[in-house]
Amino acid sequence: xxxxxxxxxxxxxxxxxxxxxxxxxxxxxxxxxxxxxxxxxxxxxxxxxxxxxxxxxxxxxxxxxxxxxxxxxxxxxxxxxxxxxxxxxxxxxxxxxxxxxxxxxxxxxxxxxxxxxxxxxxxxxxxxxxxxxxxxxxxxxxxxxxxxxxxxxxxxxxxxxxxxxxxxxxxxxxxxxxxxxxxxxxxxxxxxxxxxxxxxxxxxxxxxxxxxxxxxxxxxxxxxxxxxxxxxxxxxxxxxxxxxxxxxxxxxxxxxxxxxxxxxxxxxxxxxxxxxxxxxxxxxxxxxxxxxxxxxxxxxxxxxxxxxxxxxxxxxxxxxxxxxxxxxxxxxxxxxxxxxxxxxxxxxxxxxxxxxxxxxxxxxxxxxxxxxxxxxxxxxxxxxxxxxxxxxxxxxxxxxxxxxxxxxxxxxxxxxxxx
Amino acid sequence: xxxxxxxxxxxxxxxxxxxxxxxxxxxxxxxxxxxxxxxxxxxxxxxxxxxxxxxxxxxxxxxxxxxxxxxxxxxxxxxxxxxxxxxxxxxxxxxxxxxxxxxxxxxxxxxxxxxxxxxxxxxxxxxxxxxxxxxxxxxxxxxxxxxxxxxxxxxxxxxxxxxxxxxxxxxxxxxxxxxxxxxxxxxxxxxxxxxxxxxxxxxxxxxxxxxxxxxxxxxxxxxxxxxxxxxxxxxxxxxxxxxxxxxxxxxxxxxxxxxxxxxxxxxxxxxxxxxxxxxxxxxxxxxxxxxxxxxxxxxxxxxxxxxxxxxxxxxxxxxxxxxxxxxxxxxxxxxxxxxxxxxxxxxxxxxxxxxxxxxxxxxxxxxxxxxxxxxxxxxxxxxxxxxxxxxxxxxxxxxxxxxxxxxxxxxxxxxxxxx
Numbered sequence: 026x027x028x029x030x031x032x033x034x035x036x037x038x039x040x041x042x043x044x045x046x047x048x049x050x051x052x053x054x055x056x057x058x059x060x061x062x063x064x065x066x067x068x069x070x071x072x073x074x075x076x077x078x079x080x081x082x083x084x085x086x087x088x089x090x091x092x093x094x095x096x097x098x099x100x101x102x103x104x105x106x107x108x109x110x111x112x113x114x115x116x117x118x119x120x121x122x123x124x125x126x127x128x129x130x131x132x133x134x135x136x137x138x139x140x141x142x143x144x145x146x147x148x149x150x151x152x153x154x155x156x157x158x159x160x161x162x163x164x165x166x167x168x169x170x171x172x173x174x175x176x177x178x179x180x181x182x183x184x185x186x187x188x189x190x191x192x193x194x195x196x197x198x199x200x201x202x203x204x205x206x207x208x209x210x211x212x213x214x215x216x217x218x219x220x221x222x223x224x225x226x227x228x229x230x231x232x233x234x235x236x237x238x239x240x241x242x243x244x245x246x247x248x249x250x251x252x253x254x255x256x257x258x259x260x261x262x263x264x265x266x267x268x269x270x271x272x273x274x275x276x277x278x279x280x281x282x283x284x285x286x287x288x289x290x291x292x293x294x295x296x297x298x299x300x301x302x303x304x305x306x307x308x309x310x311x312x313x314x315x316x317x318x319x320x321x322x323x324x325x326x327x328x329x330x331x332x333x334x335x336x337x338x339x340x341x342x343x344x345x346x347x348x349x350x351x352x353x354x355x356x357x358x359x360x361x362x363x364x365x366x367x368x369x370x371x372x373x374x375x376x377x378x379x380x381x382x383x384x385x386x387x388x389x390x391x392x393x394x395x396x397x398x399x400x401x402x403x404x405x406x407x408x409x410x411x412x413x414x415x416x417x418x419x420x421x422x423x424x425x426x427x428x429x430x431x432x433x434x435x436x437x438x439x440x441x442x443x444x
Numbered sequence: 445x446x447x448x449x450x451x452x453x454x455x456x457x458x459x460x461x462x463x464x465x466x467x468x469x470x471x472x473x474x475x476x477x478x479x480x481x482x483x484x485x486x487x488x489x490x491x492x493x494x495x496x497x498x499x500x501x502x503x504x505x506x507x508x509x510x511x512x513x514x515x516x517x518x519x520x521x522x523x524x525x526x527x528x529x530x531x532x533x534x535x536x537x538x539x540x541x542x543x544x545x546x547x548x549x550x551x552x553x554x555x556x557x558x559x560x561x562x563x564x565x566x567x568x569x570x571x572x573x574x575x576x577x578x579x580x581x582x583x584x585x586x587x588x589x590x591x592x593x594x595x596x597x598x599x600x601x602x603x604x605x606x607x608x609x610x611x612x613x614x615x616x617x618x619x620x621x622x623x624x625x626x627x628x629x630x631x632x633x634x635x636x637x638x639x640x641x642x643x644x645x646x647x648x649x650x651x652x653x654x655x656x657x658x659x660x661x662x663x664x665x666x667x668x669x670x671x672x673x674x675x676x677x678x679x680x681x682x683x684x685x686x687x688x689x690x691x692x693x694x695x696x697x698x699x700x701x702x703x704x705x706x707x708x709x710x711x712x713x714x715x716x717x718x719x720x721x722x723x724x725x726x727x728x729x730x731x732x733x734x735x736x737x738x739x740x741x742x743x744x745x746x747x748x749x750x751x752x753x754x755x756x757x758x759x760x761x762x763x764x765x766x767x768x769x770x771x772x773x774x775x776x777x778x779x780x781x782x783x784x785x786x787x788x789x790x791x792x793x794x795x796x797x798x799x800x801x802x803x804x805x806x807x808x809x810x811x812x813x814x815x816x817x818x819x820x821x822x823x824x825x826x827x828x829x830x831x832x833x834x835x836x837x838x839x840x841x842x843x844x845x846x847x848x849x850x851x852x853x854x855x856x857x858x859x860x861x862x863x
Contacts (some may be wrong), residue, residue, distance in 0.1 A: 041500040075520065080461040083531035084526050090530075093523035093538050101494065104512035105501050111509075112502035119512050124587060127637035168543060417618065 027192040028060045028150070031180035032160065034291040035069035036199055037256040038211065040101045041109070047256070048109035049348050050197075051155060053114055060150040062189060064160045064182040065106055067098025072161075072175070086290040088133035092172045093163075096122070099159030099178070107157045117155040122170065127163035127181070136171035138163055138180065141188035143327055150189075158185055179240035187247035187248060194244070194251045195270075196236060199253035203228065203235055205438040210426050213439040217288065218269070221276045224288045227415045241273065248349035250274050273278040286391065287382040287436040292425050294376045297350040298407065301357070303338040303367035313364045314341060314357070321356045323349045327377070327408040327419055338367075342408060344419060375407060376425040379417040380432060392416045398435040404428055446611040447479045447569070451579065451601035454488035454680065455618055456675040457521045460528070466675070467528035469616075474534055479569040481608060482484075482527055483579045483601040486517025491580075491594070507552035511591045515541070518578030518597070526576045536574040539564060541589065546582035546600070548590040555590035557582055557599065560607035567610075577604055598659035606666035613663070613670045614689075615655060620674035621690035622647065622654055624857040625709040629845050632858040636707065637688070640695045643707045646800040646834045660692065669693050694804055706801040706855040711844050713795045715745065716769040717826065720776070722757040722786035725761060732782045733760060740775050742768045746796070746827040746838055749791045757786075761827060763838060766792050794826060795844040798836040799851060817854040823847055 031054065033047050047063075054061050067075075075095045079086045103119040110117035122129075125145055129136035146156045165171040167181025173180055179196060186194035201216065203225065208214040220228070222245035229238045235253055244251045245375055254270025272278075304310050312331065318325055331340040345353045350371060357369060385391040392409075395416055399406060404427065408419040420428055433439060450473065452466050463480060466482075473480050486494075495515045500504045522538040529536035542547075544564055546860035548555035565575045579597025584590040592599055598615060620635065622644065640648070641664035648657045654672055662714040663670045673689025691697075723729050730749065739745055742764050750759040764772045769790060804810040811828075814835055818825060823846065827838035839847055852858060 041497055044501065078460055078520070078524055079527060082463065082527040085531070087530055087537075090526040090538060092525040093540070094520050095525075098517045100516045100519070101497070101513050104509040105497055107509040107512075108498060108501040108505045110506070118506075119509055121512070121589075170540075210680055288556045 026058045026060065028062075028189060029054055030062050030182050030186040030189070030191045030194040032064040032178065032194065032196045033066065033256060034178065034196075034198055035066040035071070037197055038065055038067065038106075039069040044102065044105050044109050047106060047197075048113055048115070050256075051106075051110060052113055052115050052311060055155060062146055062150065062156040062158060062185055062191070064158050064178060065099060065102045065180040065186055066160055067102055071098040071101075088135075089169050092133050092170045095145060096159070096162040096170045099161050101156045103159040107155075110155055110157070115155055115225075116153060117157055118149065119157045119159070120149075121159060122162035123164040123168070125158070125182075127158075129163035129165050129173070131165040131167065131171065133165070133169070133171050135174040136163060136165065138173065138184045139420045141184055143188045146189055177238040177239075177357060177375055179237040180243055183240045183244045183247070183249050183251065186251075187243070191249070194249050196205070196251060196253050197256040198235060198253060200253070200257070200269060201257075202253050203273075204289070206433050210292075210429050211433045211439075214433065215438065215440040217271050219274060219279050220288055222273060222385050223276070223414055224381050224383055225273050227379065227412070228289050228291050236273075244273065245275075248275065250278075279383075284374070285382065285437070286384040286388050287438065288384070289378050289381050290429055290432050290436070290438070291379045291381060292376055292429055293379075294422055294425065295347045296344045296375055296377050296419070297347040297353075297371060297373045298342060298344050298375045298419065299350075299353060299357070300340055300342040301364065301366035301372065302340050304341050305365045306337050306339045310364060311341065313360060314343075317360045318345070318353060318435040319355050321352060321416050323353050323356070327410040327417065329408050329423060330341060338366065341366075344375070344377070344408065361390050374422040375419050376422045376428075377417050377419050378425065378428050378432065379415050380436065381415045383414050385416075386413060394435055395432065398431050399428055402427065402431060404431075445477045445479065447481075447608060448473055448611045449481050449483060449601050449605040449608070449612065450614040451483040451597065451599075451615045452484040452485065452675060453597065453617055454490070456616055457484055457486065458488040458525060459526075463521065463524050463528050466525060466616075467532055467534070469675075470525075470529060471534050473531055474574060476659065476706050481565055481569065481575040481604055481610070482525060482576060483577050483597060483604055484518060484521045485579055485597040486521055489516040490520075507554075508590075511552050511589045515578070515581040515589045515591050518580050519621055519731060522576045522578040529574055529576070533575055535572060536576055537568065538576045538578070539568075540578060541581035541789070542583040542587070544577070546577075546603075548582035548584055548592070550584040550586065551586070552590050552591065553585070554593040555582060555584065557592065557603045560603055562607045562804075565604075565608055595656040596658075598656040599662055602659045602663045602670065604666050605668045605670075606662070610668070613668050615670060615672050616675040617654060618675070619654060619672070620687060621672050622692075623708070625848055625852050626711065629711075629848050630852045633852065634857060634859040636690050638691045638693060638698050639707055640698060640802050641692060642695070642833055643800050643802055645693050646798065646831070646839075647708050647710050657691075662693065664694075666693065667698075698802075704801065705807050706799050706857065707803070707804040708800050709848055709855070709857070710798045710800060711795055711848055712798075713841055713844065714766045715763045715794055715796050715838065716766040716772075716790060716792045717761060717763050717794045717838065718769075718772060718776070719759055719761040719789040720783065720785035720787070721759050721789065722755070723760050724784045725756050725758045729783060730760065732779060732784075733762075733776070736775050736779045737764070737772060740771060742772050742775070744774070746829040746836065748827050760785075763794070763796070763827065793841040794838050795841045796836050796838050797844065797847050797851065798834050799855065800834045802833050804833060804835075813854055817846055817850050821846065821850060
């Protein structure tokens with residue numbers, strides 16, 4: 026017998042027919058002798074509908090009232106799933122955020138889970154009942170509903186799994202696992218059987234949007250074994266089990282057989298490149314650029330300081346999220362006197378390509394393989410950044426697909442039997 | 445300064461644009477120096493949508509989970525109205541049923557309000573804040589959401605008004621008040637300035653569906669002064685005040701000038717007539733008919749026992765709600781041996797016409813005016829029932845409109861200046 030958290034996203038909950046399929050899948054886990062808690066998202070599209078109501082009511086809405094409105098989406102699906110489970114003979118009840126309770130900070134609309142009281146869940150599971158828990162919601166100290174911010178249901182699921190000491194947290198999604206790269210770009214991409222938290226964090230943060238980054242960070246911190254698997258693979262195969270997905274685990278759990286130098290290749294087109302020309306080449310001038318951006322909560326990623334001009338000035342290039350470009354320009358222009366640059370040039374037609382793998386810690390040559398592979402095909406590298414388990418390069422957007430395919434082959438990731 | 449409860453139905457809350465209009469109307473009451481609590485329904489159509497989800501999930505749904513699902517409709521509108529009020533400078537917050545709390549019985553899906561804790565409302569109103577309260581919902585002793593049954597928001601509003609000792613409970617509806625009869629049938633129907641609780645109960649129970657009957661009963665019990673008025677009359681007239689509606693008050697508040705013999709005329713086509721022929725004319729035979737119907741919770745209204753046949757048997761005619769006809773037939777056929785009737789004849793093409801007025805207590809001749817007015821035009825009376833303030837007759841459905849018009853004139857209710 027295992028304790029399992031199963032989490033279903035909005036696509037899985039989109040309509041009563043799909044909620045019935047989810048109930049059938051939950052029943053299989055219960056029939057296998059497991060204790061099951063289920064965390065659910067709102068029906069696909071519902072949260073958008075509710076958010077739009079709030080925006081229409083006021084562009085400056087009170088986040089506490091926004092939370093009252095948007096938390097209703099998961100309330101509805103948790104009640105419906107409990108009904109659908111009971112209808113097929115599985116004892117179940119819904120536990121809203123304020124009922125358990127799921128205690129959160131009072132940062133409404135972007136709250137953090139602080140503590141989950143599991144007394145009620147433990148008692149329910151011990152009595153053979155499935156606990157259905159709406160994701161994305163909790164209750165703040167002042168007894169008001171608080172939501173975790175968009176995509177928060179993954180985080181809810183991991184937090185519930187940690188609190189109830191679950192053996193596994195199964196996240197059912199639109200995809201059937203984590204791949205070596207985007208299969209739409211590389212048909213020979215392989216599904217990974219295992220990936221470490223650190224790798225998943227790097228892959229998630231650079232555009233492989235399978236899991237919300239926050240939930241992976243929490244899983245790593247709490248040691249929750251997370252499995253990503255598809256809601257749909259077994260949909261038309263009545264008695265068949267779900268295909269195994271990708272397990273996200275600690276590095277110590279990874280089997281050596283499985284270990285490769287590089288785990289995956291990610292790409293991200295949501296970056297913007299900014300270059301400030303003729304910045305005075307003197308102490309403090311770089312700080313004058315990045316301090317006001319940090320104060321405005323804008324995450325600067327890659328930075329290159331070009332070699333100094335004859336004139337004693339230098340060009341500084343860096344990237345920011347494309348969504349923050351307009352605000353970045355505003356902030357930099359306000360700081361222009363302090364920085365002392367000549368021109369601000371920006372470009373959103375860039376892409377960041379990253380190779381990720383815990384294996385590269387012990388192997389030199391990962392970066393040079395990357396540079397030479399891209400260089401051989403004339404792909405120009407605009408910027409470089411590295412971490413312990415990642416090398417990223419910035420290239421022109423149009424070359425994204427070509428670069429990903431070249432690197433996927435160069436690092437030996439192509440599947441042997443795929444088309 | 446007065447304490448006022450304002451209640452808005454689903455049509456008034458149907459979309460953010462209308463919620464903004466509601467906010468503007470609330471602001472006028474606040475600007476006039478009043479302390480205001482607002483009770484809201486779900487957006488028109490939303491409760492039906494949620495109920496259908498539950499039915500689709502299981503025909504035998506758990507009412508506790510049904511309540512989790514359907515209570516979300518009012519949760520959404522209360523949050524949105526709070527946002528819309530804040531947007532026009534009116535401090536406001538939503539108070540969900542479990543937050544106040546509104547304590548209910550544990551008869552889920554048809555709970556009764558037991559107690560409303562007004563500490564939070566009192567503090568909010570004293571601080572100049574509008575309290576926005578979702579109608580239809582509360583929380584049972586086991587900390588689970590309970591709803592009051594369809595149309596329960598009127599009852600919520602009256603209960604809130606009673607608990608907070610409000611000076612008035614204004615119910616905004618699709619109509620602008622209570623009329624002497626249905627204005628679609630009698631264009632010269634007059635809007636009543638005042639009506640007593642008892643009259644309103646009789647009018648509501650016989651088809652003048654302005655307020656939920658339960659809410660009128662509660663208002664009478666608690667002495668809450670209820671005003672029915674339109675959400676829409678002042679809609680296109682920006683600075684104009686709402687037209688006065690109809691006040692529902694205790695008899696002692698009715699001004700003598702206003703007092704008429706008959707207050708209004710109601711009609712109800714949702715009755716079915718059942719006749720059992722050749723019932724044995726002996727003690728106990730009538731009880732054998734009505735006891736099994738009562739046991740099945742079927743409300744029998746009008747009853748006539750025809751004169752005995754030569755054979756020592758009699759025909760018994762009575763009415764039941766048309767919705768209960770099929771079940772009534774089943775119950776009676778099961779009891780056939782005990783009753784000993786010959787045939788069961790039924791007819792749904794009947795209508796009940798009622799004249800209502802507290803004034804008839806002290807005046808004889810009300811019933812005879814009714815009979816002679818209808819008789820003069822050849823309208824056949826199939827059954828009669830009376831209460832202290834009401835006389836009802838059952839007639840053929842096709843004659844409904846004619847009968848209502850004739851009686852409206854006969855009792856002097858026609859407006860003098862209307863078209």
